[in-house]
Amino acid sequence: MKKFKSAKESRVIISELMLPSHSNFSGKIHGGYILSLMDQIAFACGSKHSEAYCVTASVDKVDFRKPIEVGELVTMKASVNQVGNTSMVVGVRVESENIQTGKVKHCNSSYFTMVAKNNEGKSVHVPGLILENETAVRRFVRSIIRKEDVKARRDRFKASEFDMEEHLALLKEYNIKLDL
Numbered sequence: 001m002k003k004f005k006s007a008k009e010s011r012v013i014i015s016e017l018m019l020p021s022h023s024n025f026s027g028k029i030h031g032g033y034i035l036s037l038m039d040q041i042a043f044a045c046g047s048k049h050s051e052a053y054c055v056t057a058s059v060d061k062v063d064f065r066k067p068i069e070v071g072e073l074v075t076m077k078a079s080v081n082q083v084g085n086t087s088m089v090v091g092v093r094v095e096s097e098n099i100q101t102g103k104v105k106h107c108n109s110s111y112f113t114m115v116a117k118n119n120e121g122k123s124v125h126v127p128g129l130i131l132e133n134e135t136a137v138r139r140f141v142r143s144i145i146r147k148e149d150v151k152a153r154r155d156r157f158k159a160s161e162f163d164m165e166e167h168l169a170l171l172k173e174y175n176i177k178l179d180l
Helices: 031-050 134-156 164-171
Strands: 004-006 012-017 053-060 073-083 087-097 104-117 128-130
Touching (some): 031 073, 031 087, 073 128, 073 134
Parallel strands (some): 004 128
Antiparallel strands (some): 012 073, 073 087
């Protein structure tokens, strides 16, 4: 295994035509189908980088920005943005293209944390990441900050740390009825 690899070495791009069998009841491509494809490409990218099979540890925020239509060509691009000892953050970008007009729209972006495993299911070390340009540095740092934010949010709302009185004023703006 190489000690360090560039993101280019493990980048994966896939395209797939969206069929009626992929659609939901409103005739748009089902979000769950897109998530499944995103997980597959994140797996492929992480596995290429680590030279080991990977499992998905977490998915950070999935926003469906634009609907995908039946008959459009969906292209997904995956790249390793950040590495730890045994894990990698893989950024996945989803675009769809109307084949007849050539119009491309950005439909989704998300970040998958993938963990490299050996044949016994034990986590294994992954190669470091060579940061070759400002974009790579920005993506790496952004992944670190995103992880820190998740940890801070998780810690803030631990049952043992939560102060309900501190948050009651916030609830006044929402369509709720407190019945404590």
